[in-house]
Amino acid sequence: MYEIFEQLLQKHGLSAYKVAKETGVTQSTLSDWKRGRSTPKTENMKKLADFFGVSVEYLMTGKNSEPLTKRDEKEIGAILSNTEALLRQEGLMFDGVPATPEAVESIISAMQVGMEMGKKRNKELYTPKKYKKDK
Structure with missing residues (x-):
């Protein structure tokens, strides 16, 4: 993944x-990423992708897939909204420590990126050829 970052640089x-x-x-963070020790957190990947004007998916894989439809975005938004309400309830703990607002935001951000990538991947795999747009 760091190779794509280097190409953008x-x-x-x-x-x-x-x-x-x-x-x-x-x-x-960038140095650890370069050495393969870790990858940047979701929010940092988003910052880097926004800086270069690419998607997080492109930054991670070097590929761009079909954009999500309004319907896809609405579905993801509904799921995240329900999940966010659940995560913001009193008493949520991680390793016996109350969850911070930053931790909740990080979880939601990671879920959003994962769901977007999953939707795009499923479209790529399961959309019949006759409905695919030529690339």
Whole structure:
């Protein structure tokens, strides 16, 4: 995945330092990603993708799939809304510690990215050829 990030750096004539400074994603995060120790958290991936004007999916896989329809976005929004209400209830704990608002936001953000990628992947796999748009 870091290779795609490097390609975007070269394409835009930027350094990882400059991107880190502009996005607020720490250099240590990028360094760990480069060395394969970890991948940036969902919110950091979103910051990097937004900075380069690409999707998180592209940043992670190097591929862009069909965009989601309004119906898909509405379905995902409804699921996230219900989940968010559940996650914001009093008493939610992680390892015996009450969940912080930041933890809840991180979970919701990760779920959104996962559901969007899943919807796109399913469209790619299960849409009959006659209904696919030529790429």
